[in-house]
Amino acid sequence: MKKIATGNKAVAEAVKQVQPVVVAAYPITPQTEIVEQIAEFVSSGELKSRYIPVESEHSAMAACIGASVTGIRTFTATSSHGLLYMHEMTNWAAGARLPVVMANVNRSIGPGWNIWAEHTDAMQERDTGWLQVFVSTVQEAYDTTLMAFRIAEHNDVLLPVMVNLDGFTLSHIMQPLDTVETGDFIPPMYLPHAIDPKNPAGYGGLTGPDQHFKFRWDIERSMRDSVKIIEETEKDFADRFGRKYGFTEDYRCEDAEVVVVSMGTLGKEAEVAIDQLRKEGIRAGSMRLRWFRPFPRLNLKGKEVVVIDRDYSFGFGGVLAKSIQAQLKTDVFSVIAGLGGQEVTYEDIADFVRKRRIGEESWFGVNANV
Amino acid sequence: MISLQELNTIAEIPKEEYVLKCTSACAGCSDSLALRYVLKAAGPDTVLVVPACCTSVIQGIYPNTAFNIPVYNIAFGAAAACASGMSNAFRATGKKTNVIVYAGDGGTLDIGIQAMSGAFERGTDFLYICYDNEAYGNTGMQRSGATPMGARTTTTPTGKIDAKKDIDAIIAAHNPPYMATAAAAYPQDLFKKVQKALTFRGPSFIHILAPCPPGWRFSTEKTVEMGKLAVKSGMWVLYEREFGKLSINPQSKAAMKRPIPLEEYLAPQGRFKGIDAKILETLKQNLAKNIRKLSAEEVEE
Numbered sequence: 001m002k003k004i005a006t007g008n009k010a011v012a013e014a015v016k017q018v019q020p021v022v023v024a025a026y027p028i029t030p031q032t033e034i035v036e037q038i039a040e041f042v043s044s045g046e047l048k049s050r051y052i053p054v055e056s057e058h059s060a061m062a063a064c065i066g067a068s069v070t071g072i073r074t075f076t077a078t079s080s081h082g083l084l085y086m087h088e089m090t091n092w093a094a095g096a097r098l099p100v101v102m103a104n105v106n107r108s109i110g111p112g113w114n115i116w117a118e119h120t121d122a123m124q125e126r127d128t129g130w131l132q133v134f135v136s137t138v139q140e141a142y143d144t145t146l147m148a149f150r151i152a153e154h155n156d157v158l159l160p161v162m163v164n165l166d167g168f169t170l171s172h173i174m175q176p177l178d179t180v181e182t183g184d185f186i187p188p189m190y191l192p193h194a195i196d197p198k199n200p201a202g203y204g205g206l207t208g209p210d211q212h213f214k215f216r217w218d219i220e221r222s223m224r225d226s227v228k229i230i231e232e233t234e235k236d237f238a239d240r241f242g243r244k245y246g247f248t249e250d251y252r253c254e255d256a257e258v259v260v261v262s263m264g265t266l267g268k269e270a271e272v273a274i275d276q277l278r279k280e281g282i283r284a285g286s287m288r289l290r291w292f293r294p295f296p297r298l299n300l301k302g303k304e305v306v307v308i309d310r311d312y313s314f315g316f317g318g319v320l321a322k323s324i325q326a327q328l329k330t331d332v333f334s335v336i337a338g339l340g341g342q343e344v345t346y347e348d349i350a351d352f353v354r355k356r357r358i359g360e361e362s363w364f365g366v367n368a369n370v
Numbered sequence: 371m372i373s374l375q376e377l378n379t380i381a382e383i384p385k386e387e388y389v390l391k392c393t394s395a396c397a398g399c400s401d402s403l404a405l406r407y408v409l410k411a412a413g414p415d416t417v418l419v420v421p422a423c424c425t426s427v428i429q430g431i432y433p434n435t436a437f438n439i440p441v442y443n444i445a446f447g448a449a450a451a452c453a454s455g456m457s458n459a460f461r462a463t464g465k466k467t468n469v470i471v472y473a474g475d476g477g478t479l480d481i482g483i484q485a486m487s488g489a490f491e492r493g494t495d496f497l498y499i500c501y502d503n504e505a506y507g508n509t510g511m512q513r514s515g516a517t518p519m520g521a522r523t524t525t526t527p528t529g530k531i532d533a534k535k536d537i538d539a540i541i542a543a544h545n546p547p548y549m550a551t552a553a554a555a556y557p558q559d560l561f562k563k564v565q566k567a568l569t570f571r572g573p574s575f576i577h578i579l580a581p582c583p584p585g586w587r588f589s590t591e592k593t594v595e596m597g598k599l600a601v602k603s604g605m606w607v608l609y610e611r612e613f614g615k616l617s618i619n620p621q622s623k624a625a626m627k628r629p630i631p632l633e634e635y636l637a638p639q640g641r642f643k644g645i646d647a648k649i650l651e652t653l654k655q656n657l658a659k660n661i662r663k664l665s666a667e668e669v670e671e
Binding site (some may be wrong): 052 | 451
């Protein structure tokens with residue numbers, strides 16, 4: 001069914017169709033619209049979930065954990081400080097192998113208070129064992145949320161999934177949305193280690209130095225296995241509903257000499273920049289990274305690479321740039337742009353490419369020569 | 371299942387054990403003693419949610435567990451929120467399984483208070499039990515909000531200056547259908563209160579005094595005696611509140627009329643050794659004030 005929706009509403013729409021048994025959430029701008037919409041669906045009876053209006057994000061994730069371990073489907077949404085506040089529990093959800101699905105509306109971290117888009121919040125969760133995917137359109141936010149449940153709950157994965165969408169530039173913009181009849185695309189959830197008083201067991205108790213590492217390895221084993229499940233799920237989605245995704249979305253990359261790598265809405269902006277550059281005779285392409293965890297093998301051999309990071313690891317560099325540099329074993333041009341909602345136009349991105357200095361890092365708006 | 375009738379002898383308590391042998395509890399531990407009766411009262415259709423506390427350790431080391439019911443271990447400040455999710459999930463799927471938080475005083479009065487307050491305010495259908503050994507026992511006896519004034523801990527080496535936080539008043543302000551105090555030294559009373567708490571829909575709370583031999587520095591055979599002295603001195607008052615209405619236990623009523631000298635309770639405990647005379651005086655005044663307050667409230671009703 002075709003409609004017009006914001007990124008937030010698209011996520012809520014997908015959640016309504018997937019029917020989690022428990023949704024526990026706390027409001028935070030710019031995520032709030034997701035939980036408001038879910039609360040509305042619950043009160044109208046369209047969504048038969050228990051909505052737990054918790055008193056904090058730490059409790060939101062803790063409630064999802066407690067609910068999920070009984071073997072039922074759970075969802076929550078957060079942003080920025082909320083995500084950081086639940087950090088202890090995001091680790092717990094992954095370590096406990098619970099397929100919680102969460103939408104994270106990317107927003108910067110204070111001080112000062114800034115409610116606009118930035119990826120630093122999600123980056124600070126990258127080592128927790130969550131699968132992380134970044135979307136760029138309203139349609140993609142909807143489609144990916146649907147797929148997130150199937151991927152998280154697949155018994156070869158059983159890890160939580162975080163669907164990231166940029167604050168305001170995606171959460172609050174209206175675009176066309178084509179909803180689907182999911183049918184049996186998402187099978188009923190089966191949690192092999194669900195709590196059962198008839199088969200009592202201890203969960204997450206004291207685990208010694210002779211055992212603990214085995215559980216950590218098991219997270220990584222499943223993270224590696226998730227690659228196949230993501231591919232399968234995205235293929236089945238494309239076969240059923242006609243929209244094809246992937247670990248990356250590549251735009252005019254085949255014959256490109258220089259490729260812009262980015263995540264989220266800037267990746268869409270980059271496509272416009274590429275068309276512009278091509279007109280000028282610059283053979284450029286755009287690679288928008290969708291899945292950040294598990295981190296894919298990128299096909300960038302022999303190309304110059306310009307990486308846009310909407311995040312920063314202080315004393316180290318742009319997280320994306322450094323990750324790509326490590327994988328390619330070659331230098332890139334690292335641009336730090338869009339922090340705290342800083343405006344970055346396609347013309348700016350075209351300029352990053354025109355004036356690229358491979359091996360260097362440049363902060364957009366800070367260095368005079370960019 | 372035993373009804374709510376008066377239990378006259380300990381022999382009427384079910385024989386089934388859910389805290390099995392070979393826990394890693396210290397000798398004379400009243401946490402595991404209390405839990406034994408809590409679980410006998412709750413029965414097998416129960417999930418225990420345990421934040422970081424002595425009970426996280428007592429249950430044993432993976433892959434072993436000494437508890438014969440499902441135990442969900444969760445981070446320090448998250449027990450009530452986790453139980454809130456679990457209870458909602460069970461009820462949404464038509465299950466009556468008891469969800470019981472079993473948390474220490476640090477996990478209740480300090481780091482867990484926000485999540486607990488939220489869960490009570492939202493009317494979560496669960497029982498929250500705080501077993502109170504008046505310090506962070508598991509990490510080596512640091513002071514908590516529950517440590518009484520004058521007690522020495524590893525972070526109050528000369529004795530705590532501040533008074534014990536009145537968590538029961540805080541819980542009472544949430545108007546739960548049922549709340550009670552209990553002590554590991556009075557197992558029949560504890561058993562009855564747990565059974566009763568589980569008959570209410572919505573949140574209930576039981577605050578158990580759990581004397582700790584290594585932490586309080588008394589010899590291990592005196593655990594029960596210490597709990598009884600706490601009650602007889604009026605330092606610990608056994609009561610319950612049903613929809614706000616206070617009923618004080620007969621043992622405590624008697625003690626409140628004619629309490630034994632507080633020194634009889636404090637003297638066997640190394641943590642109060644050399645207590646400052648002024649602090650002792652304040653402790654006594656606070657105790658008397660609390661007794662007056664509770665007596666007045668019961669008379670009023």
